[in-house]
Amino acid sequence: MKPTTPAAEDYLKTIYAHTEWQPDPITPRVLATRLGIAPSSVTEMVKKLAADGFIAHVPYGPLTLTPAGRMRATAVVRRHRLIETWLVRELGYTWDEVHDEAEVLEHAISDRLLEAIDAHLGHPTADPHGDPIPAADGSTARVPAVLLADAPPGHAGTVLRVSDRDPTILRSLADAGIGPGSRLAVVDANTVRLPAGELHPLAPDAAGAIWLTR
Amino acid sequence: MKPTTPAAEDYLKTIYAHTEWQPDPITPRVLATRLGIAPSSVTEMVKKLAADGFIAHVPYGPLTLTPAGRMRATAVVRRHRLIETWLVRELGYTWDEVHDEAEVLEHAISDRLLEAIDAHLGHPTADPHGDPIPAADGSTARVPAVLLADAPPGHAGTVLRVSDRDPTILRSLADAGIGPGSRLAVVDANTVRLPAGELHPLAPDAAGAIWLTR
DNA sequence: GCCAATGTTTAGGCGAACCGAAACCCCCTG
DNA sequence: CAGGGGGTTTCGGTTCGCCTAAACATTGGC
Structure with a gap:
């Protein structure tokens, strides 16, 4: 064409x-x-x-x-x-x-x-x-995913994807060791719990950039 | 600027x-x-x-x-x-x-x-x-070089450079195992002698694409 | 059910990089 | 030293992707 x-x-x-x-x-x-x-x-x-x-x-x-x-x-x-x-x-x-x-x-x-x-x-x-x-x-190959911001408190899953639109968010997540494959649980719109059990506060808007397994 | x-x-x-x-x-x-x-x-x-x-x-x-x-x-x-x-x-x-x-x-x-x-x-x-x-x-870093076409018969040297303008010449030389670093001696405008002693006919125009040590 | 806000399109223009045709310059040949 | 031919430039024109300003369509609020 x-x-x-x-x-x-x-x-x-x-x-x-x-x-x-x-x-x-x-x-x-x-x-x-x-x-x-x-x-x-x-x-x-x-x-x-x-x-x-x-x-x-x-x-x-x-x-x-x-x-x-x-x-x-x-x-x-x-x-x-x-x-x-x-x-x-x-x-x-x-x-x-x-x-x-x-x-x-x-x-x-x-x-x-x-x-x-x-x-x-x-x-x-x-x-x-x-x-x-x-x-x-x-x-x-598409996998069903939920935006972290849309996931109910208590939802636990694996990070499937992080939007690459905002480099600041990417850097803050990298510093925390969070990336595709990381396991985490939603506490509220701005906080997640990591596998070791500690709470991690998210950068502003990060919840709108992270997709989790359903 | x-x-x-x-x-x-x-x-x-x-x-x-x-x-x-x-x-x-x-x-x-x-x-x-x-x-x-x-x-x-x-x-x-x-x-x-x-x-x-x-x-x-x-x-x-x-x-x-x-x-x-x-x-x-x-x-x-x-x-x-x-x-x-x-x-x-x-x-x-x-x-x-x-x-x-x-x-x-x-x-x-x-x-x-x-x-x-x-x-x-x-x-x-x-x-x-x-x-x-x-x-x-x-x-x-520039090294003095002679174009093979300009080198007198009998001149022996190392290939410094081959012009990349004509892919056909590059392929024919690669087939003969000739490239930068190869030793060769000029027999005439269309023939070179390789280290093993055998004569090798050059493709047309190849002599105008090969530079040798002086 | 009207109308203003919001979103979309039209109209006219601009700079980059290209073209062909025609004008122009330079210099070599006779 | 006068042409003439080849190289160079000028001129007007094209396409692409963008712009602003103005006209126009759609729709939600009253």
Whole structure:
């Protein structure tokens, strides 16, 4: 199908990401905010992406990916997450430092290099934040998860994923030794209990960034 | 100083590359041909680069880098060659496959990642083709070299460098086991003698791509 | 059931990087 | 030393991705 530019890939990726952990489709306004650009710019690009068959859009309505669009989006997400994993595993980056670098490289590496990195890393299925890495065919292994902020007090589970949006939260959790795979129990919206039994206060907004097993 | 765009970096890199192994400065026409763009586009960008203090140019004259321009150019070359080295040493690329990938990545990696790769590789001083990797301060260790095509019959030396411009030549030399460090003697413009004593016919133009010790 | 707030689109513009066509300059040849 | 040809520049035009300002659609509150 049509080739995609870096800018277009960012749109598709952001639309995809919006529905990855919650169901409502994204609106132009939210997309503009996430991308840090003006709403009118979104209108314009949306027109092109719709014409190319990557998104479905009725005027004044929300934005949804077509199967072709979802394919492109997962391809970009795959790149992004493999690059993050590579930076952490091979080059000494910490999980709060990888996002910006991956944001650029995801548009620059060839398929050849992508698959070489994938093989080099042993075909990982999750990135350092616990986000699933889509397979080359676009398929993703999804696990049911609850946002810590939505979990009832007393709920105990394993950390599946931590949103990479706020590096501050990532650093505070790393300092506490909390990451994907950690066991913890919810005490209240701002406190968790660690396996050893001690209570740990969460950084502001951290409860809205941590997903636990159901 | 002023930031540089990927396009501007390509201009500076190409101007620098032109004088790396021969003295005459480059002309707009040659630069346009090397970059695969129209001469009028070169005029335009040259105006900007001159205004920003990266190149010196009198109308209708050749193009030369200023110290600031040379700094930028060597920085790009450093990126390019470290990336090539990394692709070959870590990811199973062969020396004829790395150029295009590096061409893109050289504009995409951060300084942080560049230095991480450099450290990871143990601060190499030459890339897979034998081209010197400039240091972070722009300095380059240069060794006197003769082009095989210019060497007199009977001249014996070590291969210092093979131009990466033609992948076909690179593949033919790799098949013969010839690369930087190989010892060989010039028989005539199209034939060399290998250490074991056997004569080896060179691919067309290969003599114009191989540099030997003096 | 109207209307204002909010969100979306249209219209006009801008800078970057490219193009082809035409004008221009330089210098070599006759 | 006069052309003429090749290289260089100018000029107007294109695409891409973004902008602001203004027009327009939708919807929730009264």
